[in-house]
Amino acid sequence: MKGAFITATGTGVGKTWLATALSTACVQRGKRVAAIKPIETGVDPDARDAIELARACGNESLATADGLYRAKEPLAPYAIEKRGGPSVGSLRAMTKRIRELAKDADYTIVEGVGGVLVPLDRERTIADLAAQLDLQTVIVARNALGVLSYTLTAVEALRKRKVSVRAIVLNHVDRKRRDDMSRTSNADVLADYLPRIPILRVPRVQTPGDMVDAATQLYNTLKI
Numbered sequence: 656m657k658g659a660f661i662t663a664t665g666t667g668v669g670k671t672w673l674a675t676a677l678s679t680a681c682v683q684r685g686k687r688v689a690a691i692k693p694i695e696t697g698v699d700p701d702a703r704d705a706i707e708l709a710r711a712c713g714n715e716s717l718a719t720a721d722g723l724y725r726a727k728e729p730l731a732p733y734a735i736e737k738r739g740g741p742s743v744g745s746l747r748a749m750t751k752r753i754r755e756l757a758k759d760a761d762y763t764i765v766e767g768v769g770g771v772l773v774p775l776d777r778e779r780t781i782a783d784l785a786a787q788l789d790l791q792t793v794i795v796a797r798n799a800l801g802v803l804s805y806t807l808t809a810v811e812a813l814r815k816r817k818v819s820v821r822a823i824v825l826n827h828v829d830r831k832r833r834d835d836m837s838r839t840s841n842a843d844v845l846a847d848y849l850p851r852i853p854i855l856r857v858p859r860v861q862t863p864g865d866m867v868d869a870a871t872q873l874y875n876t877l878k879i
């Protein structure tokens with residue numbers, strides 16, 4: 656299976672917007688894409704990320720397919736399990752299901768949940784799912800003060816599990832009026848620490864559709 660795994664330094668930093676835009680960029684270039692959110696919590700009543708991704712790749716049935724993890728509470732899967740809710744189960748089985756769903760696709764885009772070490776169960780985190788999927792892993796991070804440590808921590812956590820990071824996307828999520836001088840130096844500093852990983856910047860935009868140009872840069876970087 657060829658594709659990208661979109662993870663992040665945390666929740667709400669732009670994984671869905673980027674994955675949606677990357678999906679659109681791929682579709683515009685004639686690729687058949689499967690864009691999947693295999694684990695989604697806070698599903699009340701809809702799996703909103705999964706629906707956005709499925710729409711972007713033109714296969715809405717991917718959002719409601721069997722064998723994916725869905726839970727109502729807006730919590731990490733392990734927290735949900737501890738409350739008596741559903742458990743994620745075998746990552747091998749989940750990977751097999753993703754492969755089945757993506758069997759007709761040229762390129763598969765999988766969005767993680769939260770950041771790289773979100774506990775899926777007592778032992779495993781999203782980083783283990785990244786290792787199991789063996790796609791091109793992309794870290795999305797909020798381009799703001801603090802991102803250096805968040806990003807370096809995420810890269811180390813993935814490396815420890817033998818997952819190599821293929822790109823880092825510094826996303827301008829925060830409102831323009833908020834002053835943050837780190838925004839202009841974050842990419843350069845990270846590049847010195849991570850010379851082998853391409854670092855892309857995404858400007859603040861109004862909709863995921865406005866991110867397609869930046870996603871096209873990612874498309875080229877990942878050599879899709």
Ligand SMILES: Nc1ncnc2c1ncn2[C@@H]1O[C@H](COP(=O)(O)OP(=O)(O)OP(=O)(O)O)[C@@H](O)[C@H]1O
Pocket residue numbers: 663665666667668669670671672673704768769826827828857858859860861
């Ligand atoms: N480049 C951007 N410009 C402006 N707003 C952005 C940008 N990227 C993300 N956002 C805002 O941040 C919100 C969160 O983005 P998104 O839903 O993609 O994050 P996520 O990492 O997928 O979150 P989750 O962990 O809940 O899945 C969006 O709804 C949007 O309001």
Ligand SMILES: [Mg+2]
Pocket residue numbers: 670671672704766
């Ligand atoms: Mg999301």
